[in-house]
Amino acid sequence: MASATPKFLKLPENSPLSLRDQICEMISAAITSESLAHDRPLPSCRDLAEQLGVSRNTVFAAYNRLVDLELLVSRDRSGYFVAPQTAALQKAQSRENQNACQAVPCPVTFQPGNLMPVVNPLDWHKYPYPFIYNQIDPDLFPVDGWRECTRQALGRKQMPVWASDSVESDSPRLIQQLRQRLLNTRGIYADDDEILITLGSQNALYILGTIFARSGKPIALEDPGFFGARNAFRLAGSELIGVEVDDDGIVPDSIPAGCQLVFTTPSHQFPTMVTMSQKRRETLLEAAVVKDFLIIEDDYEAEMNYVAASSPSMRAMDRTGRVIYVGSLSKTVSPGIRLGFIVAHRDIIRQARIARGVMMRHPPTIVQEIVALFFQLGHYDSHLRNIERRYNKRWHAMNRAITRHLDMLRRTDSKGGTSFWLTGPQGFDASELALRLRSRGVLVDRGQDYYLSMNDRRSFRLGFAYVPVSKLDAGVEIIAAEVKKLL
Known part of the structure; x- marks a missing residue:
């Protein structure tokens, strides 16, 4: 295996040691500092001799x-490598030193922010009952279809499509x-x-x-609502105003x-999961004209309906160009692919494209091409039918489990989606409940x-997309036991 000679390898200055020992000191220092890859050969004797100006x-x-x-260690026909036992020792020492490095104070002082971080643990998938938001069952992902689309996209005929700079354009x-x-x-x-293609709905x-922060006008959001939107608008510098939500969605008069x-x-109010009625949508569109505001419609889990047919999107009902539609492929394909999109008046898209170009030019073209093939070859339609069927089964199983074990709590009237919203009486502390449940393997x-x-600490949210049907009832029963203790 060929190895380029690292340019940082230099002999120490004014060293009293022999040239051989100076090279030994140089290499051992590079090993100690983890500057040499453990799985790649060191420079050949010839290459290093030429760089250092010494004999081979x-x-x-x-x-x-x-x-x-x-x-x-010396490997026949391969060269010299960092010894495996040395590499293992360096990794262990690196972990020990990491904690010591964290004790060094940051030279910059940050003021307390008002952004809401994700509070779930990184190893959430190791918990027996992770009833949390935005997770999907990896067993449902069509690996074979995705592999086929990736293979085609990486073919030489397709390479010119994604290998060049797309400037600010999309696939x-x-x-x-x-x-x-x-x-459609x-x-x-x-x-x-x-x-406009984006890196998910959050982006x-x-x-x-x-692009709207420059107007200086506030943004109204559902309260309770999606904290990702709250974070995005706050980071952009906008003033936020919470608007109450009832069993029909956001209240236009407020x-x-x-x-x-x-x-x-x-489609499914985040997080209460209620669906806005046709009449309420019409009222909100009328209010947009009267009060002169634009509507950002996040069509969250629009495909996941198990009791009633999907309602029409507000963008489809709009006749004034005031609705900005935001969609994502996180739930229907995978959150890790990070692809979403904006549909809006072309003047808004033009400004959004410029802003996106400043942030990251455009989403990776190769990913866009793979997803396009995923749609084109029918894998998306097939996968969507599969997850709708599976989530339908889980939704009804979860609904039965909540009815059986958690009837002491109030829940919103949901017709679909991948979660349920439950609220306790006055004095009930769902945040304390979450802490207790974590110790029992439930998130x-x-x-x-x-x-x-x-x-407001009375409510909590149960997402069921990742938990198998066979474990739903047992998980909800554990929740119910802790709820009764708090009540």
Whole structure:
């Protein structure tokens, strides 16, 4: 295996040691500092001799001395490598030193922020009952279909499409597939210049927050609502106003005058999961004209309906160009792929494209091409039918488990989605419940995180997309036992 000579390898200055020992000192210091890869050969004797200006025999002697000291190993026809036992020791020491490094004070002082971090542990998947938001069952992902699309996208004929700089443009093929196979199912018909690809809906919201922050007008959001939107708009510098939510979604009469934008999740309100009625949608669209604001419609889990048919999107109902539609492939494909999109008036998309270009130019074109093929070859439609069938089964099983074990709590009237929202009586502390449940291997989303002022601790959210059907009832029974203790 060829190895480029690291340029940082230099002999120490004014050293009293022999050249051989100077090379030994140089190599051992590089090993100690983990500057040499453990799985790649060191420079050949010839290459290192040329770089250092010494003879090959001197380098050869130094290498063999380090082999005798068990710092290096020599592999036939491959070269010299860092010894495996030395590599293992360095990894252990690195972990020990990491904690020591954390004790060094940061030279910059940050003021306390008002952004809401994700509070779930990184190893959430190791918990027996992770009833938490935004997780999908990896067993449902169509690996074979994705592998086939990746293979085709990486073919030499396709390479010119994604290997070059796309400037600020998107994959024409993906735009076409979104129009034909996804947007039209929501009743949305948009031209190419009315669609922008983003790194998920979170990125879409930050882009929108950035381009509208200059107006200086506040943004109204559902309260409780999606903390990701709250974070995005706050980071962009906007003032936020919470608007109450009832069993029909956001209340238009509570939206104050003077707002630039109103953020809403009408298909399944995040986090209460209620679906906005047709009449309420019409009322909100009328209010947008009267009070002169734009609507950001996050079409959260629009495909996941198990009791009633999907409601039409507000973008499809809009006749004034005031609705900005935000969608994501996180739930229907995978959250790790990080692809979403904005559909809006072309003037808004033009500004959003410029802002996206400043942030990260454009989402990876190779990923866009793979997803386009995923749509084009029918894998998306097949996968969507599969997850709808599986989640339908889980939703009904979860609904039965909650009815059986948690009837002492109030829950919102949900017709679909991948979670349930439950609320206790006055004095009930769902945040304390979440702490107790974690010690028993159960994770839930605490409700206070979804409120703008984080002052309501009575509610919590149960997501079931990752938990198998066979474990749902047992997990809910554990929750019920802890709820009774708190009550």
